[in-house]
Structures are given as C-alpha cells and as structure tokens.
Amino acid sequence: MSDRDIKEVLPSNFIRGIIDRNLNENLYQNKRWSGSPGTASHHADAAIDRAKIRTRFPPEPNGYLHIGHAKSIFLNFGLARDYEGACHLRFDDTNPEKEDEEYVLSIVDNVKWLGFSWKFKNEENLYYASNYFTFMYEAALSLIKSGDAYVDQQTAEEIRENRGTLTSEGKNSPFRDRSVEENLSLFEAMKAGHHPDGAMVLRAKIDMASPNINLRDPAIYRIKHAEHHRTGKEWCIYPMYTFAHPIEDALEGITHSICTLEFEDQRPFYDWLLLKLEVNQLLAAPLPKQYEFARLNLTYVVLSKRRLIELVENRYVSGWDDPRMPTLVGAKRRGYTPEGLKLFTDRIGVSKADSWIDYVTLEDSMREVLNSSCDRRVAVLDPIKLVISNYPVEQEEECFAPNHPQDESRGKRTIKLTRELWIERQDFMIEPEKKYFRLYPGNQVRLRYGYVVNCTGYESDEQGNVTTVFCEYLPDTKSGTAGADSVKVKGNIHWVSSKYAVPAQVNLYDRLFKVEQPGLKSASYLDDINDKSLTTITVQLEENLAGIKPMDQFQFERHGYFICDQETSTDNIVINRTVTLRDNWK
C-alpha cells in the first residue's frame, strides 16, 4: 500500500491533523525514552524513543467501562497503531476511596476484548498512577521550594468562599505567603499523618484573580487516611487529578494526551505545571500536550457513571452486564462485537462539537458486521401450529439450508420436515391486509427450503386466537429440485418441525429508555425508563441449535441476530436478541 492509499483509507480528524503536523515538524526527534516511565535524569542517557507517538488510555478504576470509553480506546490505541506508536493502559488511581481492583480486572478484559494490546516492542506499558506517588511527592516538594506551592489551612468552606465566582475575583488565602521552610515542614507533617482529613491542603500558587477558575491556586494534594487498593496504607496524602495527570503523562513520555472537552479549562494548568517541573529540572522537553475531543452521547442511552450505578443498584437492570446496559460487559452479553463497535466509532468520527449520535447508527453497525459473520439458523419466536394435511403422518424428509446465503463455502445443514410444523403467528392472517403476501386462506407460500403450500384453513379458540393453520403441499415444488420454480410465490416463510424443534428461552431486548435524551424533559431520567425493554419468550429452534453454547452467535432468519447467553445450561437454552433485521414491511 502506498502512502497515498493509506492516506485515503485513514479517517481524517483534527487530532490526526495535529499529529501529522507534529511529526512533520520533527517535534519528537530528540525525545529520549529509557523503556520505562521516569524523570528527566531517568531518560537523559537513553536512546531516542522508537515509538513515533505515545498516547494513553487512562481510566479511573472506579466503575465499568461503557461505549463512550470504547470511543476513547479506539481513538488512543488506533492512533498509536496507525502512527507506529505506543498506547499505554494506565489506571488513574489517585483517589483510594473510590477505586478497586475489581474494576482494574474488568477494564483490562474490556480493552483486550476490543482487540488492543498496550505492549510496544519489549515494553509492557501497563501502568498505575499510584506507582508515581513518590515522584509526585517530590514534585510537590520542588514546587514548594520554587515558591510555587503552599500549604493552606483554610477550611474547605473558606477555600470555596475565597475562590470567588465566575464573574468576580478570588481572595488570597491568609496562608499564601508562608515561608518555604514552613510549607516544607507542614507538607511533611501532612505526609507523616500528623493531621486529620481536611485539616490542610497543598495548593499551587498561581493567581487568585485569574478569569480561569482552575488557575486560582488549585488544590494539588489532600489528606486522606484511606487504604489504597495498590499502595495500602503507605500514603495518607494523595495527589489531585489536576496535579497527577500531567505528571503521569510526562513520566511516561506521552506525546498526545487526549481527553474529553470538560478538561479544556484545565489545559493552562497542565502546561503551567509541566513547565515548572521542567524549569526545576525534574522533567525534560518535549513535554506532553493535552488535546480534547467531544465525548459520546447516544440517543436512548445514559452514559454517566452516576446514572449507570443507580440503574444497577436500584435493580432497574440485572447488573452491570445486563444486555440493556451500555457497558462493554453488557454490550458483549447483548452480542455486540468489537468489530461492530469499531465500525461504529469509525462512522461517528472524532470532533469537538457536542453531538448526539442516533442509536440506529450503532445498531446498523452491528447489523453490517453480523450479516457477514453470522451463520443462519431458523427459530420460530411466536409459534402456532401448521399442519400439512396431505403429508403422511409418519413421513419426514431432509431439507437443505445454506449456512450463509452469500457464502457457499460455509456449507449447508439439514432440517427435518414433518407433517406438523411451528410457524410464526405473524405469518398467517385470517383476513390479509393490503400487500400482505404470507399465509392466508387460499394463498400459496413457500416453506423456506421445503415445499410450496396452499393454505386451506385454520382453527381458533373461543377468544378467536388462531391455534392451528392447515395447508396442503405441492409435491413437485421442493427447494433444490427441478420443479422448485414451477410455481411462483411471493411469500417465503420459515418453520421448524414440531417433532424435532428445541425449545429455548429468548430475551427480546429493546432500548432501555423511551426518549432520545433521558431526563431532558422529565423530572428524572428514571421517569423515561422503558418498562418494556425486556420481553422473555419461549421459542422453538431448529434441531441444529440443540448444542448451542454461550457466545455462539447466529442470524435467525427473518428475525435478527441472536447470541447464546452465559446462563445457558444443558436443559435450558437462553438466548439474547442482539438486534433485529431491518424491516421495510409496515
């Protein structure tokens, strides 16, 4: 593939534009990298970094990843892959009260599932912010020494009050001009555990009058007597995100630190901090740069961590992996595939404009991928009996059905035809509506892969529900035989033999919310929950599905794509509907 071809194939977005420019300017030609994260001196004598760029995916291990994270994962890891760079997986675990190992494991699984590896050459590149606590502490000391940080003993309320408002300046803390020595001993006392949570905080000394509130002496270290999932009780002071994140990026030699739009106001501090640490000779250029893109908003879906937790804890769904959840574990159980998610993220692009993606874009991405990857099978979801009156009671024969209509190499399977079959309730109407071309008295349809039949009548119960449909088959019309085309029919319905069919439980999923933007027009997004988002039915499967195993995925012809659920056991098959087929009828 030539350079030009590659250019035509790769998506175009503003971040790629920035990287192209950076690379053309040879911005990283002198960037040294020792093979592991570290300070300026750690990298000083190392070779030039073989990774052309470095990005990172930096989740906080305090929850499960969702489709919005998938966008970020495909962006960061995709960029690294396309530009011959590395993408680090880094757990941003700077708040011990919220984080847990459970989430670390799940996140690792999710990223692997999406097809990515954080390895580059011989580097592992799996990192934890907590591994840098010692350096962060030293960086804080250096800031104190250079007069750029101070220990503030105002209460949280006082700090808030003195921060000012969006339109008015803040006031300097009375503790702002302490001596370096006093700050040093106070900060050491913080670290030594001499003070309770909230007693004091380390703040960067910038400008309380800044129009950017994030520059009004942001807190960078706080006291938390909490046990950390990795460092245990080693620390009782923890760095804030604003302080920790730029340092993490710098230590890891990240070139492009890509985050979401809400951090835009934080960028001046990001640059301020790293420049200070460069001046103090702890870090060396080239310093990482932060770039922001718009986070994903999906119609009919909520993605905020708080809401997702609420849905789980209040049992609106069965758990984090409920197939209706937008979590990656939920999507996986629903039957959404990494390839489908990749297609989806390619289609929606990356920009800085707030947007709401149509849920159908996601669904159609899945259809496109699943259409080619899934073998076909037959399942009758809402069965009523069809009796072929002129077919001998004991007779049965094999019908041959291709596993994929566009791919003969996938072979065929056989399905047994018998006198009594299950067909879809919707494939029969007593009084056909306009343009209906399926079964109704007097009409002919083909039993897919079998014979053309002529509908002769039906039976119904006292309530008028059809219980049995009767028909007669045309013996010369079997699919695959010379006479197959002797009779032309418009309708073509699927069926399974009632003698050989395998019953199964199917979960039909619909969107969890009934409005595009949950909570926008109602008091609470919870008011917009679709109480019909799950319908569980008993269906009849073709006999070839008897041994179906969890994660097996098929298209059930004329219905959609389905996946075998993890709760399937030998005597109870459970199947989840991933997405329906497109349906232009009605």
Add this chain to the structure above:
RNA sequence: UGGGGAGUCGCCAAGCUGGUUAAGGCACAGGGUUUUGAUCCCUGCAUGCGAAGGUUCGAAUCCUUCCUCCCCAGCCA
C-alpha cells in the same frame, strides 16, 4: 455579566494555509436482483456551510458584529 469551547443536509462528519459542480456514512425516498418484506446493486437527497455585513476576480474557508448551544466556582476525575 468572567473564562474556555462549538455551530456544514433529519443524525454524524470531511473540507476551513481562500480557487472548477460542498467528500463520505447513517437515516429517508424510488428502482433492480433475491427461496430472509434481509443482504446486495443503482438513483435521488445542502445554489447551501448559525445570521448579517465586509475584503477579494473568487469565501464554508479571511475580517467585523450579532445569535444559539456546551463546559468551569470538588480537598471528584
């Protein structure tokens, strides 16, 4: 009312160092193929780029003013 962002077809989104007819996808509409009313294939779909002025031979791209929306006042990330 301070600061930071964004506004291109119903939903996304290229283009934005100014230059022939404003990419592409999804959706939608029409037609063809088809033993899935699926897939696939054709065709159509912005004299218009938030609005109004201006610069220019020429502007979505540059300038001015205005409008709308989003984010920021955690010792969360």
